[in-house]
Amino acid sequence: MNQAEFLARIQRPAAQWALVHAGIQSSIEAHRFLLAVAGQESACTHRAQVPIDYAHGFWQFEKGGGVHGVMTHRTSAAKARALCEAASVRFEATAIWRAIEGHDGLAYGFARLLLLTDPYPIPVEQHAAWACYALRLWRPGKPHPQTWPVWWQGAGLTSSRA
Structure with missing residues (x-):
């Protein structure tokens, strides 16, 4: 699905639930940052990592990575428990980790909480957003910096309209 559909059908309802x-x-x-991350991580399409089922949810959380981090970080643990x-x-x-694959509200909530663990303001510029995503929060094992500009720009156009 494209970013506008994803924002309307998945991300905004999930944000409301959280x-x-x-x-x-x-x-x-x-919304812009997390929309870009969902695009980068799952093409707003895959709830489980392809081809190996190692990460779940549109934001592709790993059990020992993002899930564990959000569960244990002082700024996110209580809200993670409430979710x-x-x-x-x-x-x-x-x-x-298993539930995140099929529960978009839980998946979004964990992604939003991970963003809240970052000590910096939510980035509003492409390069700062890439650093937040790739170097501080998601830290993908195989980053693809060449695809980030497309997802970031699309997220900006989509999230500013809604």
């Missing part, structure tokens, strides 16, 4: 159930606030900047309670998911890395 707000209602755990008080997780969002913003245009957060899990609302989704009826045991607060345990494997259970969360």
Whole structure:
């Protein structure tokens, strides 16, 4: 699906769910950043990593990486627990990792909480956003910097319209 469809059908409803159930606030900047990450990580299409099922959700969380980090970070742990309670998911890395594949609200909530663990403001410029994504938060094993500009620019056009 394209970024506009993803924002309307997946990300905005998931953000609303995370707000209602755990008080997780969002913003245009957060929507843009997370929309670009979903594009970069899953092409806004794959809920499980392709070709090897190692990461889950459109934001491609690994059990021992992002899931564990959000569960244990001082700024995100309590809200992560609230998300899990609302989704009826045991607060345990494997259970969360499995659930994220099919629960977009939980997946978005964990992605938004990961962004909240970053000590810097949400980036609004392409290069700063790449550094946040690639060097600080998601830290992909095989980064593809050549595709980031397309996802970032598309996310800016899409999120600013909604």
